[in-house]
Amino acid sequence: MVIASISLLASFLAVLGIAVVLSHDDLTTPIVAFAQNATNTIGQNATNATATTVTDKVQVSIVPGASTLTDNAYSPNPVEITIGQTVVWTNDDTAFHTVTSGTVGAVDAGQVFDSGLAGPSALTSKGKTFEHTFDAAGEYPYFCILHPAMVGTVIVN
Numbered sequence: 001m002v003i004a005s006i007s008l009l010a011s012f013l014a015v016l017g018i019a020v021v022l023s024h025d026d027l028t029t030p031i032v033a034f035a036q037n038a039t040n041t042i043g044q045n046a047t048n049a050t051a052t053t054v055t056d057k058v059q060v061s062i063v064p065g066a067s068t069l070t071d072n073a074y075s076p077n078p079v080e081i082t083i084g085q086t087v088v089w090t091n092d093d094t095a096f097h098t099v100t101s102g103t104v105g106a107v108d109a110g111q112v113f114d115s116g117l118a119g120p121s122a123l124t125s126k127g128k129t130f131e132h133t134f135d136a137a138g139e140y141p142y143f144c145i146l147h148p149a150m151v152g153t154v155i156v157n
């Protein structure tokens with residue numbers, strides 16, 4: 001009953017903004033809380049660093065029904081970026097597509113970048129992504145191997 005009364009009194013004083021230290025053990029509580037805040041701050045900084053990286057990525061969608069579209073199959077098109085940025089293509093269609101550098105039938109097609117017809121970067125189904133980082137200025141035409149009418153351009157400034 002006495003302990004309960006002390007707790008009640010402490011609560012009442014706490015409301016008034018008066019700190020009451022009931023025992024030595026209570027002194028450790030604020031120290032632990034401070035340590036947790038420090039950890040959280042470090043964690044948030046790490047998250048911010050990741051967020052900065054994300055802004056260096058520019059999204060391009062392979063739109064639904066892309067197979068029968070031409071220069072509207074990739075959106076936006078053209079996509080304009082700056083040197084060092086990464087274009088991330090996402091297949092938002094249900095069909096299999098590619099993102100292949102160059103022009104249809106050119107000997108150097110696919111040499112700069114190519115999501116390909118097999119392997120982990122292949123845009124075989126909806127939701128799959130392929131990315132390429134551009135380190136030199138210029139205009140980069142690209143197309144879909146499976147639907148050669150699908151064409152796009154990346155402009156790197």
Ligand SMILES: [Cu+2]
Pocket residue numbers: 066067096097098144145146147150
């Ligand atoms: Cu295609």
